[in-house]
Amino acid sequence: MKTKRKKTTADHGTAVPHRTTRTVAAVAALLACSLAAPQVAAGTARAAEPAATTCDAPDAAIYTAPDAVTAAPGTVLACRQVTLTQVPGGIPMTAWKVQYASTDNSGRPVAVSGTVAVPTAPWTGAGSRPVIAFNPGTLGLGPQCAFSRQLAGAYQDEYEGDNIAAALKAGFAVAATDGAGYLGGQTHRYVSGTDAAHALLDIARAAPAVPGSGLDPQARVGLWGYSEGGAASLWAAQLAGSYAPELRVAGDASGGVPGDLKTVAASLNGGAFAGFLGDAAIGIAAAYPTLPFDSLLNSTGRSAVAKAKSLCLAGTVVSFAGQRIESYSTAGYSLDQLYALRGTDGRSWGEILDAQKLGVGVGPAGSGADHEVAFPVFQYRGLADEVIPTATEDATRQAYCRAGITTAWKTYPGDHLLTDKEAVNDAVGWFADRFAGKPAPDDC
Structure with missing residues (x-):
């Protein structure tokens, strides 16, 4: 699920499902004053090296x-x-x-x-x-x-x-x-x-x-x-x-x-901060590549994924405000339908998301x-x-x-x-x- 990133504009602003402004319009204003994104050097992958002894790396x-x-x-x-x-x-x-x-x-x-x-x-x-x-x-x-x-x-x-x-x-x-x-x-x-x-x-x-x-x-x-x-x-x-x-x-x-990511997803889908739901789907798919993802996408979904991978906070909020996850798959899957889909290792989207839930199986020393x-x-x-x-x-x-x-x-x-x-x-x-x-x- 790798895409070649085009030169984009970096967002000038704050960050997170937490770094939001009160309105999408306010985030758009931040975009208006954005600066050019630094170029990410493609470079050539290098072999593993021993621990650094000086801090003079480029x-x-x-x-x-x-x-x-x-x-x-x-x-x-x-x-x-x-x-x-x-x-x-x-x-x-x-x-x-x-x-x-x-x-x-x-x-x-x-x-x-x-x-x-x-x-x-x-x-x-x-x-x-x-x-x-x-x-x-x-x-x-x-x-x-x-x-x-x-x-x-x-x-x-x-x-x-x-x-x-x-x-x-x-x-x-x-x-x-x-x-x-x-x-x-x-x-x-x-x-x-x-x-x-x-x-x-x-x-x-x-x-x-x-x-x-x-x-x-x-x-x-x-x-x-x-x-x-x-x-x-x-x-x-x-x-x-x-x-x-x-x-x-x-x-x-x-x-x-x-x-609880499922609770958060239900709240984000179709709302002002739907872009964070898209980022979550992309991030979990990257972390768990056995899950079905690329094969589910329609042309709109493929474009959305490529765009999301090029954006910072403000661009994500503005670009995907009001969007629903159902718009991005060929079958129009709802969240619950996506959760039922299993990967090549037998685990479903729902099971992987449940495994991210905090406060489960915790206790003191x-x-x-x-x-x-x-x-x-x-x-x-x-x-x-x-x-x-x-x-x-x-x-x-x-x-x-x-x-x-x-x-x-x-x-x-x-x-x-x-x-x-x-x-x-x-x-x-x-x-x-x-x-x-x-x-x-x-x-x-």
Whole structure:
């Protein structure tokens, strides 16, 4: 399902099922002031290489997929020192773009890109400088939309920049993943829980290995994200004990969480933010290639997929507002009919989506649950969320409470977009308390 990307215009704006504006018209206004997308160098795939010892790789090398990845997850494969022009506040720091080793949902080695930033000011807290492993919200499927490109680029994802700035201002290092599938010729594995979790946990592993970072491999780690990023960080919390048990995770903060993708899909289909449903279908198909996808598409669907793969947030919202999934298949499949279709491995679309549901099989450390969460979590949402149904956000929190996991909870007055910004200081303060070893609040 690979398409050759034509030169497009990058969206100038914010991101996610969370990075929405109050109206599609407002997003269209953002498009009107967009800047040209950076060209994604095709490059020639290179063989796997040993861990980077210097950070002088050309920019194209960060986004070129190796022929093979043989290094252990969390190994830095390539890095480049950069200036994060889109992080507000003028915070003195040293930052790098990185490519690092990870694994996909089937355990296959892959490479992922991201950003590591360390404040210049000395850490004055207890122990070594903590690391916030951050997953951005939805940015779009176009390769130019990768978070590392935006942070160091010519246009700004304002709210994500605020998150990074707040963490750095608090003295924390930041390891921000782009998420799986932003290297040349790939498709972002949007809303695939295991892929997202591995990418986030592995950039936390990689951060201390960046030459010159000065970070301690035993540093305490916080997991953070909102909307798509909130699902990623909560999946990372669920898989940390089994996938990266050596990480000293102190807590997870996840907001605007799309905990049940079927519930979210029913709400998005035919609505103002239907483009996120299209991105989800493309992302899950990329993550689970045994599922039927290309063979189902009509000409309209094929064009829509190619277009979605070239767009960032605002373009996705504007281009697909009001569209229904039934319009894109030769048989006019409804969501329920699509869920019944099985792939070559026998699993159906519905079963794969159910496997992404958060809060299933969770429990505290020592509980014997499938996903033991050995640290507290902070979940939050907006009272006026118009993108993610509040019922699924509430249900995820309730599942954690029923499982006996220490869970702080807060609602904010904003809609989906504003809530992320409203919660920044609370999230950073919550992390500061966890790193300081203070007792965690429990609102269950």
